[in-house]
Amino acid sequence: MDKSDFYSVLGIARDSSQDEIKKAYRKLAMKYHPDKNPDDSDSMKKMKDINEAYAVLSDPSKKQLYDTYGHRGLEGYTQEDIFSTVDFDSILKGFGLGDLFGSREGFFSGFSSRSRGNRSKNVGQGADLRYDLEIDINDVVHGLDKQIEITYKDSCLECNSTGAENGSVDSCTYCDGAGQVIAEQRSGFTVMRQVSPCLHCGGKGVQVKDRCKKCEGLGKLDVNKKINITIPAGSDDGHAIKIEGEGGAGSSRFGDLYVVVSVKEDVRFFRKGSDVYTEENVDSILAATGGSIDIEGLRGTLLMNLPQGSQNGDKVIIEESGLPEIGSSMVGRHIVILKLITPTGLNKKQLELLEQFNNI
Numbered sequence: 001m002d003k004s005d006f007y008s009v010l011g012i013a014r015d016s017s018q019d020e021i022k023k024a025y026r027k028l029a030m031k032y033h034p035d036k037n038p039d040d041s042d043s044m045k046k047m048k049d050i051n052e053a054y055a056v057l058s059d060p061s062k063k064q065l066y067d068t069y070g071h072r073g074l075e076g077y078t079q080e081d082i083f084s085t086v087d088f089d090s091i092l093k094g095f096g097l098g099d100l101f102g103s104r105e106g107f108f109s110g111f112s113s114r115s116r117g118n119r120s121k122n123v124g125q126g127a128d129l130r131y132d133l134e135i136d137i138n139d140v141v142h143g144l145d146k147q148i149e150i151t152y153k154d155s156c157l158e159c160n161s162t163g164a165e166n167g168s169v170d171s172c173t174y175c176d177g178a179g180q181v182i183a184e185q186r187s188g189f190t191v192m193r194q195v196s197p198c199l200h201c202g203g204k205g206v207q208v209k210d211r212c213k214k215c216e217g218l219g220k221l222d223v224n225k226k227i228n229i230t231i232p233a234g235s236d237d238g239h240a241i242k243i244e245g246e247g248g249a250g251s252s253r254f255g256d257l258y259v260v261v262s263v264k265e266d267v268r269f270f271r272k273g274s275d276v277y278t279e280e281n282v283d284s285i286l287a288a289t290g291g292s293i294d295i296e297g298l299r300g301t302l303l304m305n306l307p308q309g310s311q312n313g314d315k316v317i318i319e320e321s322g323l324p325e326i327g328s329s330m331v332g333r334h335i336v337i338l339k340l341i342t343p344t345g346l347n348k349k350q351l352e353l354l355e356q357f358n359n360i
């Protein structure tokens with residue numbers, strides 16, 4: 001079955017900002033959420049599509065893959081991976097809608113029970129991180145082993161993540177430590193109760209008197225970590241490598257790291273998939289007679305056979321001398337575009353011979 005385009009599912013343009021993507025998602029989720037359409041299987045299906053589109057487009061590395069390769073670009077992800085980066089609950093909470101991953105059986109009918117089980121494990125998982133890495137054409141040919149350094153936030157042990165000097169905090173005086181405030185509004189016989197987080201303590205219920213000096217009251221510290229990564233040969237722009245457990249710190253487990261590759265443009269080799277193109281200057285007399293010349297290839301010198309009577313702009317194909325295809329033993333082609341050059345500075349003898357040739 002063909003999958004719908006994620007942008008049309010959300011009804012947005014391809015160049016929409018993250019803010020617009022989020023707005024579009026909320027609007028549609030309000031309309032199709034199962035709490036609003038009980039037992040309506042069409043709405044459920046629609047909601048699942050909306051969720052998936054949002055999960056992909058709201059995550060920079062998945063979005064880039066999708067933008068470049070369409071649905072095919074996401075084949076390396078399990079459904080679980082696709083949804084792992086989105087906290088749907090917090091996005092929808094403001095609307096009083098229920099937990100999407102709750103007990104409503106069948107809502108995620110396309111999912112394995114494992115993915116629902118893992119959902120609860122994601123609580124306490126650190127943030128996923130993205131690391132952009134630029135490589136050159138040589139790295140595409142041979143692959144690349146590299147050590148990178150990432151920075152993530154980890155709990156400050158000095159203050160036990162409280163942000164307070166020695167970890168000593170007081171109850172918030174505005175909400176008495178509850179973290180939330182309740183406003184009551186009477187209208188006739190009805191009483192409206194509205195619960196909202198306490199703005200003074202940000203819902204934490206505690207107040208910091210003296211800030212922790214080590215983390216300056218943030219409760220978190222920047223940690224640098226060196227990680228060895230391997231970029232496979234044949235990588236292309238937007239290729240993302242997932243490194244499990246090397247993301248940000250969480251209370252129960254680390255998030256994942258996504259290394260997103262971009263390939264530097266090369267002045268000599270122009271890439272098209274696994275094929276490379278180069279332009280070669282060829283003496284027009286040699287082009288007329290045919291012959292062979294040495295050219296610079298991706299892996300050293302290549303011998304190019306020049307057919308007799310080659311013309312300016314002709315292409316000569318050298319098989320299996322292009323770029324490797326990722327995850328396969330296939331190698332693309334090196335395609336040479338000929339640029340014929342008329343010889344200059346000929347000596348007397350050479351000119352005489354050419355004139356004789358013209359008169360034959």
Ligand SMILES: [Zn+2]
Pocket residue numbers: 156157158159160161162163164212213214215216217218219220
């Ligand atoms: Zn601290």
Ligand SMILES: [Zn+2]
Pocket residue numbers: 172173174175176177178179180198199200201202203204205206
């Ligand atoms: Zn408070």
